[in-house]
Amino acid sequence: MQTIVAPIGAVGRATLGAVSASGRATLFLWSMVRRVVSPPLRLKLIVEHMRFIGNRSVGIVLLTATFTGMVLVLQGYNALVRFGSEVYLGPLVALSLIRELGPVLAALMVAARAGSAIAATVAGMRVTEQIDALEVMAVDPVQYLASTRLLASVLTVPLLGTIFNLTGIAAAYLFATLVLGVDGGTFASSVREAVQWSDVSISLQKTLVFAVFIAWIACYEGYHAQQGARGIGQATTNAVVIVSVLVLAGDYVMTAFLL
Amino acid sequence: MSDHSRAELAVGAFVVVGLAGLAYLSVSIGGLELFENDRIQVGARFASIGDLKTGAVVKVAGVKVGRVQAIRLEDYAAETKLAIDANLVLPSDTIASIRTEGLLGESYVLLRPGGAEDNLEDGSRIGQTEPAIDLIDLLVKYALDSAEGGGESSEGDGGGMPDLFE
Numbered sequence: 500m501q502t503i504v505a506p507i508g509a510v511g512r513a514t515l516g517a518v519s520a521s522g523r524a525t526l527f528l529w530s531m532v533r534r535v536v537s538p539p540l541r542l543k544l545i546v547e548h549m550r551f552i553g554n555r556s557v558g559i560v561l562l563t564a565t566f567t568g569m570v571l572v573l574q575g576y577n578a579l580v581r582f583g584s585e586v587y588l589g590p591l592v593a594l595s596l597i598r599e600l601g602p603v604l605a606a607l608m609v610a611a612r613a614g615s616a617i618a619a620t621v622a623g624m625r626v627t628e629q630i631d632a633l634e635v636m637a638v639d640p641v642q643y644l645a646s647t648r649l650l651a652s653v654l655t656v657p658l659l660g661t662i663f664n665l666t667g668i669a670a671a672y673l674f675a676t677l678v679l680g681v682d683g684g685t686f687a688s689s690v691r692e693a694v695q696w697s698d699v700s701i702s703l704q705k706t707l708v709f710a711v712f713i714a715w716i717a718c719y720e721g722y723h724a725q726q727g728a729r730g731i732g733q734a735t736t737n738a739v740v741i742v743s744v745l746v747l748a749g750d751y752v753m754t755a756f757l758l
Numbered sequence: 759m760s761d762h763s764r765a766e767l768a769v770g771a772f773v774v775v776g777l778a779g780l781a782y783l784s785v786s787i788g789g790l791e792l793f794e795n796d797r798i799q800v801g802a803r804f805a806s807i808g809d810l811k812t813g814a815v816v817k818v819a820g821v822k823v824g825r826v827q828a829i830r831l832e833d834y835a836a837e838t839k840l841a842i843d844a845n846l847v848l849p850s851d852t853i854a855s856i857r858t859e860g861l862l863g864e865s866y867v868l869l870r871p872g873g874a875e876d877n878l879e880d881g882s883r884i885g886q887t888e889p890a891i892d893l894i895d896l897l898v899k900y901a902l903d904s905a906e907g908g909g910e911s912s913e914g915d916g917g918g919m920p921d922l923f924e
Contacts, residue, residue: 547762550772658780668787691787695788
């Protein structure tokens with residue numbers, strides 16, 4: 500009897516734990532959002548965060564976008580040349596990037612770089628009791644640490660997504676024309692014909708949602724980190740993993756609704 | 759320059775470059791129309807529209823001049839509303855046909871101007887339309903014709919077809 504009851508109990512406990520964790524996290528998100536507009540506005544801090552999340556991620560975005568664009572051309576050309584349809588290479592690459600790969604990969608790169616750093620920083624502050632010190636000084640730690648990063652993320656990640664898209668298409672164009680001998684004029688004009696504002700708009704909406712995920716989970720995990728160096732490491736790992744899963748799952752949901 | 763002013767400059771440059779890139783992506787590549795050209799709306803009814811969708815392109819001599827705004831079923835025919843650049847002067851006996859890009863591509867509406875004296879205005883109708891050409895229908899028709907033409911059919915099933923229709 501016990502051997503049947505115990506595992507079922509464990510499943511129940513795990514489910515309840517997951518549900519209450521999501522609830523806590525959502526309430527944290529709400530408190531982050533609410534405090535974005537409450538004074539003091541902390542513009543200096545927001546600018547610093549924007550520099551950290553935005554400017555410092557440009558390098559990695561340029562790098563990954565270049566390789567993504569080139570590999571799309573390589574695979575696409577291989578597949579299309581058998582049907583004499585290389586003329587569809589431009590739209591294939593551009594639409595894949597703008598609709599899916601740009602927003603998702605840019606978000607994953609930012610999550611890996613900035614998200615992990617944010618989680619580690621906030622977790623470090625929690626573990627060294629600096630967050631408690633903020634409370635003692637009557638500084639709202641959620642507003643000071645999390646809301647500012649949320650705003651910075653929302654303002655920079657969509658722009659990073661755009662830079663990813665443009666760099667990917669440019670790298671694809673150069674690779675296709677210089678290495679594979681594809682006609683540049685056809686590539687460029689077929690891209691212009693195929694890409695609609697609705698595609699760019701979808702790309703923006705996705706990056707906005709992903710930006711919220713990154714700031715939210717990174718701050719939540721850091722804020723609720725367990726004690727010690729282990730806690731900091733755990734918070735950082737959790738942040739990156741959970742954000743990545745959310746980005747991919749959210750991408751599916753948004754695509755289902757928007758496409 | 760203080761540390762913070764450098765940060766402000768860096769972030770400002772990032773935002774400006776990002777927004778400029780977004781504008782280029784939206785307007786130049788994505789075709790976002792910031793200043794709407796004046797359009798006139800014209801109605802056209804087709805027996806069959808094939809794969810035509812709302813938002814499909816309307817062309818004259820291969821050049822885009824407008825879009826399909828709406829498609830509705832009326833009396834078992836497709837009633838469409840076409841939005842065409844107001845600058846364009848089209849005679850009232852213009853013919854509208856549904857064509858496809860290449861053999862299997864997207865459907866679009868082709869307008870061939872006639873020679874009438876009065877022109878299409880906002881709200882007028884295109885009288886003459888040609889429906890979409892269905893490739894499968896053509897193939898079946900060809901198969902039937904060549905089967906009835908007597909003797910051998912090159913298709914394996916060709917022998918079965920005349921039995922149905924004789």
